[in-house]
Amino acid sequence: MPVQYTGILQEARIVRSAAGLFDVSHMGQVVVSGPGALSAVQRLLTNDASKLAPGRAQYSLMCRDDGGILDDLIVYRWDDGTAEPEFLIVVNASNREQDFGWMSSRGSGDDVTWRDASDDYALIALQGPNSQDLLAPFVSGTDLAGLRYFSHTKAEFRALTKRTAVHIARTGYTGEDGFELFCTPDDSPEIWVTLANAGARPCGLGARDVLRIEASYPLYGHEIDTTTNPYEAGLGWVVKPAKGDFVGRDAMLSARESGITRVLRGVVPVDERAVPRQDTVITFADGREGRVTSGTMSPTLNRAIGICYVPSHSPESALLEMRGKQLPASITSLPFYKR
């Protein structure tokens, strides 16, 4: 996926108002199967995969023993419910190899098989309020309108020259309604062209980053990494200690009990054109400091915005060290945008 096709802000606006197309085939897919699959997934990830019925998915985290985050990912219950559970896990492209290495060693067992299936899948994301109307004419074998958010299903896609098997999930990284289509790499060019011809606008990495910052979704290496625990990142809602033990559980619970010392917040410079960047230093009147994790120009709000870590209970007024100056900014709650 290039950084942009026509223009980052223009592409982002089109996703918010119509429909955009993202080639996210670089992401990794790990398949875990066997009688021990569920228990392996439960041991490695923070969310409760036992709650997943066939056709459902959940956002989850994989952490180290010290509670630091190794990756954020989506777990799909991939089997049809007639035999033992099988899961497909979509991981960040940049973490694919380390994740698979960790999963297959820390999650190993006689009754569980881990497979890096990334090369078997291409992934195309169609995102925006017009997604369903645009996609529906090409899809058969399923009730697309009835597919709930975070549900997924097998289906057939009528591409230009052939019908192809696809797996459609109502998931995405933009904050809009939309779908992610799993298909074979061979089928993906036709599916892409079919959807682009139907009016979906190709969008690149730049727009993807703008949209996810507006929706305030974390990006690994920015808001989350091995130095952050889920509670600091505002992701306590995907941590389910009641389900039983998992890697990092004790460490993150004890961090929560001692008190979370920094939190993820929004930062909005007073100068609408002052785009904060990752690692921009934030200072407060009392001398405490924070730092920016991501920043962009928001086409929805028409001003520069950023996400940042600040000490718990920071005041609203802050200064950003930018352009060799201290620029005033406000610390705000997240998200910036909700559909």
Added chain:
Amino acid sequence: MDIPGNLKYSQTHEWVLDNGDGTVTIGITDYAQAELGDITYLELPDLGRELTYDDPFGTVESVKAASELIAPVTGVITELNQPVLDDPEVINGDPYGSWMLKVRLSNPSELENLLTASDYAEFTEA
């Protein structure tokens, strides 16, 4: 990639128009605006300040990154394009029409350091 023949170019993607009266007009090229993406902010020195050949003199920021402007000539700033300073995103759509500043040359022979349009075309193709 648009590269007008009547301009000279620096290797850091500024264009220079010789106004024929000892001053030049300076902007950034089509190549530069495409690399930068959506421009969000432009910072230039004040009128009367001096540019020194090959030194940074300002910043252009885009959604993606902040980039330094490098002086293609030495001289004193005689004019700033305030509408472009106020709305720098116009540079993306019209890089050669959106001049940034005018400079009175201290050393007109420095123009020989710059590339012709065809040299710049080769340079950007590499």
